[in-house]
Amino acid sequence: MPLFVTMPTSPLVGGLLAIAVAAATVLPATADEPAPPGGYPSWADVQQAQSSEAAKVAEITTINGLLDGLQTQAEAAGNTAVRAAADYAAADAGLQAASVRLDSLSTQAARANDELARHRKEIGALAVQAYKTGGTNTGFFVALDALRNNSVQGLNLVQLVGDKTAALVEKAAAAGKVAASLAEQEKVARTERERLSGEAKAKLDAARSAQDALARQVNDEQQHSTELTAQLASLKGTTAALEGEYRQGQAALAAYEAAQEAKRAAAAEQARRQAEAAAQAAAAAARQPKPAAAAPAGNAAVPAPPADPVPGSPPQPAVPGPPPVVVPSVPGGAVNDPAGAKAYASGRLGALGWGADQFQCLSQLWTKESGWLTTATNASSGAYGIAQALPPGKYASAGSDWLTSYRTQIDWGLGYIRDRYGSPCGAWSHSVALNWY
Numbered sequence: 062m063p064l065f066v067t068m069p070t071s072p073l074v075g076g077l078l079a080i081a082v083a084a085a086t087v088l089p090a091t092a093d094e095p096a097p098p099g100g101y102p103s104w105a106d107v108q109q110a111q112s113s114e115a116a117k118v119a120e121i122t123t124i125n126g127l128l129d130g131l132q133t134q135a136e137a138a139g140n141t142a143v144r145a146a147a148d149y150a151a152a153d154a155g156l157q158a159a160s161v162r163l164d165s166l167s168t169q170a171a172r173a174n175d176e177l178a179r180h181r182k183e184i185g186a187l188a189v190q191a192y193k194t195g196g197t198n199t200g201f202f203v204a205l206d207a208l209r210n211n212s213v214q215g216l217n218l219v220q221l222v223g224d225k226t227a228a229l230v231e232k233a234a235a236a237g238k239v240a241a242s243l244a245e246q247e248k249v250a251r252t253e254r255e256r257l258s259g260e261a262k263a264k265l266d267a268a269r270s271a272q273d274a275l276a277r278q279v280n281d282e283q284q285h286s287t288e289l290t291a292q293l294a295s296l297k298g299t300t301a302a303l304e305g306e307y308r309q310g311q312a313a314l315a316a317y318e319a320a321q322e323a324k325r326a327a328a329a330e331q332a333r334r335q336a337e338a339a340a341q342a343a344a345a346a347a348r349q350p351k352p353a354a355a356a357p358a359g360n361a362a363v364p365a366p367p368a369d370p371v372p373g374s375p376p377q378p379a380v381p382g383p384p385p386v387v388v389p390s391v392p393g394g395a396v397n398d399p400a401g402a403k404a405y406a407s408g409r410l411g412a413l414g415w416g417a418d419q420f421q422c423l424s425q426l427w428t429k430e431s432g433w434l435t436t437a438t439n440a441s442s443g444a445y446g447i448a449q450a451l452p453p454g455k456y457a458s459a460g461s462d463w464l465t466s467y468r469t470q471i472d473w474g475l476g477y478i479r480d481r482y483g484s485p486c487g488a489w490s491h492s493v494a495l496n497w498y
Contacts, residue, residue: 101127101285107292117296124293131282131289132312135461136454138271138278142464143445143453145271146389147438149264156261159254166247173240180233268389272464279461312458317481323451324497327442331496389436399433402447402467409471413479423485426492427474435467448474 102123110120287301290308294301388397406427407420430449431437438445445453446463447470456463459473482488482498492498 101289102292104292107295110296121293121296124289124296128286128289128293128308131286132457135275135278135282135457136452138275139454139457139464140443140452142268142271142275143438144443145264145268146436147440147443149261149268150389150438151440152257152261152264156254156257159250159257163247163250163254166243166250170240170243170247173236173243177233177236177240180229180236184229184233275464279457283461309458312455314480315455317477319452319455321481323442324444327439327444327451328495328497331441388434389438396465397434397436398467402433402435402471405468406471406475409475410485413475415484419485422489423478426485426489426498429492430498433467435465435470446470446474448477450474450477 102120107120110116290304291301294304297304403424406423407417410417410419410423427433427447430444431447433447435446437447437449439449439451442451443453444451446456447467448456450456450470450473453463456470456473459476460466460469463469463473478485478488478498482491488498
């Protein structure tokens with residue numbers, strides 16, 4: 062018997078296997094059955110392949126290749142959907158930031174215009190008052206005209222209108238400059254927001270298209286894999302259920318190996334970036350002039366320098382921050398429900414042979430990884446979901462709805478933890494030590 066790694070069987074997979082068992086018990090199609098589209102073998106092909114061992118081996122190889130291809134295409138479609146949603150999240154975040162900036166500039170510009178109007182009104186009131194008391198208002202008109210044309214600078218305002226009014230005119234001129242500058246900034250910000258709005262819409266359309274493509278690919282996989290698995294069982298003299306479990310175990314093993322390699326690479330890249338940032342900060346600090354130390358007054362004691370680490374003492378580990386994640390929210394997609402996800406995960410522990418004491422480790426692990434958010438996406442590595450599967454398409458071995466279902470993500474994640482670390486506390490210890498699991 063071949064060895065294989067098992068994974069939690071989702072209701073969808075269980076249903077497919079049940080259909081496959083039933084399909085394996087029916088009589089093969091007649092020899093005149095037309096070949097199915099897309100290069101998939103018919104039951105007549107399978108029956109004919111039984112005639113010789115070589116033909117049987119060849120047909121088994123063909124079917125395995127088709128099943129692998131369906132799985133690979135579904136995983137690729139899933140990975141593309143995750144990347145497209147993350148791109149949309151980044152574009153939408155940029156659009157929201159631009160909108161906030163535009164609103165702020167609009168408010169500031171309106172305030173500056175109100176201040177300018179108030180100063181002009183005050184100057185006009187002074188002109189009227191001067192006229193009524195027998196003075197000349199020519200100077201006021203010159204000042205107002207200069208304000209309108211931004212040519213106050215160079216005028217002898219004190220000579221024209223006096224000290225008090227000159228100060229008021231200067232304030233109005235300053236307010237006018239601020240208002241003009243803010244109006245120009247507002248115009249630029251509005252143009253930028255319009256550009257980002259178009260970009261976000263394009264990214265959203267791309268994300269929806271990618272999700273539709275994933276749904277079509279999953280449907281195609283489900284449509285063909287059931288019959289292909291039954292045909293494979295017929296050729297090998299086993300059952301569709303056994304073949305389905307074997308392939309599911311192989312998929313879980315491949316997911317584990319891919320995740321380990323990807324997460325090692327992502328952790329190494331993150332460490333490299335952190336080291337590079339630390340080196341740049343140290344170099345910048347070294348370039349700063351050091352202040353001269355003041356001499357101690359009187360008999361004041363000189364503070365002792367920090368003690369060097371005791372030789373042989375273990376270094377204090379730096380507490381790494383959570384990985385950077387974005388939370389795509391494509392309309393009509395997944396609903397993030399951390400409380401519901403935690404409740405579901407807590408209820409699944411017993412089925413895997415773990416006690417309730419393991420939940421604290423699991424809660425800490427997935428809080429650090431994703432905040433228990435269904436659509437959490439690592440901005441640098443592309444890891445996705447509550448368990449941060451990497452590549453994200455590996456979730457598909459637990460169910461076709463992994464993109465939007467925290468239950469499917471949790472089922473996959475718990476199986477991954479069991480097969481790799483034995484328990485959530487084992488996974489948490491690994492994460493604390495290496496910052497990935």
